[in-house]
Amino acid sequence: MLGNFTYDNPTRLHFGPDALERLRDELPAFGPVVQLAYGGGSIKETGLYDQVVALLKECGKTVVDDGGVMPNPTAERLLEGRDRAREKGVDFILAVGGGSVADYAKAVSVSVHCDEDPWERYYLRFEEVECDVVPVGCVLTMAGTGSEMNGGAVITNRGQKLKIGHVFGPEAYPKFAILNPELTFTVPKRQMVAGVFDVVSHVMEQYFSGEDDNVSDYLMEGLMRSLVASSRAAVADPRDYEARSNIMWAATWALNTLVAMGKSTDWEVHMIGQAVGAYTDATHGMTLSAVSPAYYRLIAPYGLPKFARFARTVWGVEGDGCTDEELAETGIAALEAWAREIGCVMRLSELGVDEGMLDGIAEAVLPMEGGYHPLSRDEVVEVLRASL
Known part of the structure; x- marks a missing residue:
């Protein structure tokens, strides 16, 4: 800690x-x-x-x-x-x-x-x-x-x-x-799914930082695993009380500051997503799902041990004989596949973003220092372009 x-x-x-x-x-x-x-x-x-x-x-x-x-x-x-x-x-x-x-x-x-x-x-x-x-x-x-x-x-x-x-x-x-x-039963599926990804993103913003053996990381791994399982159940049956109650409870604990204790935290994905939202008025959780894979692929080399742990612990990747680089990519790919499976938007173009907006969106992104690799403005544009 x-x-x-x-x-x-x-x-x-x-x-x-x-x-x-x-x-x-x-x-x-x-x-x-x-x-x-x-x-x-x-x-x-x-x-x-x-x-x-x-x-x-x-x-x-x-x-x-x-x-x-x-x-x-x-x-x-x-x-x-x-x-x-x-x-x-x-x-x-x-x-x-x-x-x-x-x-x-x-x-x-x-x-x-x-x-x-x-x-x-x-x-x-x-x-x-x-x-x-x-x-x-x-x-x-x-x-x-x-x-x-x-x-x-x-x-x-x-x-x-x-x-x-x-x-x-x-x-x-x-x-x-x-x-x-x-x-929450009557919330449309698209809104429910956007909310679920927002919760997972809250957790990842706090998880992908630090190198200590932090109890908060263990808590967050449990939250993410629960959210993956519960989201699949809720998509299959929106009135599944157990699934919806687990999602609601996880959402509260993901951002009531508990799991941030003893941690540095990132929040750059949210800054990018919010800038996209300011230009498009798009649903917040969908802006996050669209930019997260590109962002995490860019910063993974700077925090490889945690990304390898993410693949093993959250997604159950065995990884025998794999390098940390290979594990990191497998974990990010698993995140991307799950988000697509439950119905998240995975491309910014689906939210109305085009190439001509990228510079303006990048200018609106607040720089954050808590993650593995603070982004330059050019790297923000790179993430946005890769997410189109």
């Missing part, structure tokens, strides 16, 4: 088919005016909206409706949500949806009492929160981002063609999260 660290996660989780009932226990701790954030309206079709509103009113809350949060929430939408919260004197924000809604809610929460433009302060200057924060809770309907148990909030500025995440401190973590795997 590397260095010194402190682990603390303030989010309380309620997991299982009856988890929504725990709202009755949580809501009395917060003020009377609740901003209810949700996406395009699917929660109304499933009846979840009515259930949540009934519970809010049962607990004496005034509901400020904030529907229509888009999959990649924008800086403009953030300002709308902030202004709505200010106008209504919101005491609490309840996010009902997937990671985008949770990200949006957290971004609003740190902006309500901020005197500056939140995009400028938090996403361009990466400054810390110095104002009061409106508390947030989460009812999760899609597994993938882990946003229900961390401080991350990704916002897109379409005018500037930038998609940037700010990882806020514990003050922005959801106070509680409701995780009922049954709520």
Whole structure:
């Protein structure tokens, strides 16, 4: 294990088919005016909206409706949500949806009492929160981002063609999260698969770094093996509760900072994927699946022992008589084949990217230093071109 660290996660989780009932226990701790954030309206079709509103009113809350949060929430939408919260004197924000809604809610929460433009302060200057924060809770309907148990909030500025995440401190973590795997049953297959790859990518971003014998790596290998098995089962039967519950639980633990303890971490794949998303508005998990094989082939020579271990431990490659180079390629090929098998997008051209966009996308990629090989701008273009 590397260095010194402190682990603390303030989010309380309620997991299982009856988890929504725990709202009755949580809501009395917060003020009377609740901003209810949700996406395009699917929660109304499933009846979840009515259930949540009934519970809010049962607990004496005034509901400020904030529907229509888009999959990649924008800086403009953030300002709308902030202004709505200010106008209504919101005491609490309840996010009902997937990671985008949770990200949006957290971004609003740190902006309500901020005197500056939140995009400028938090996403361009990466400054810390110095104002009061409106508390947030989460009812999760899609597994993938882990946003229900961390401080991350990704916002897109379409005018500037930038998609940037700010990882806020514990003050922005959801106070509680409701995780009922049954709520994910109605998520379309493409979205479910994109979420699964996002989870695996979160794990790989933390796994492919360091040379010590780190317990976090053993935890991550278990998470990846579980996700591979559960994703196959969920594709075969989207209502397989065991598979969907394992995916949901793995998604939470992949990015609640636990497995990052004692590790350096990479995150360059996410920076590339987010830059692609800023140009195309493509589904986040699919941008990651499209660029991951090329990226990992480029950096594998700089971390061969871990890539060889990845092939053996995650994909079950025996590798007798193989070199580390051969094992590394076999492991990356296995990752690529699995992603294709479950229905991920494997080429950027399928997401609307063409050769003329590559320089602009590369300019929008934030350089990261935690992985085996920090990329030059030319190498970012190389990854993008190889992913077309």
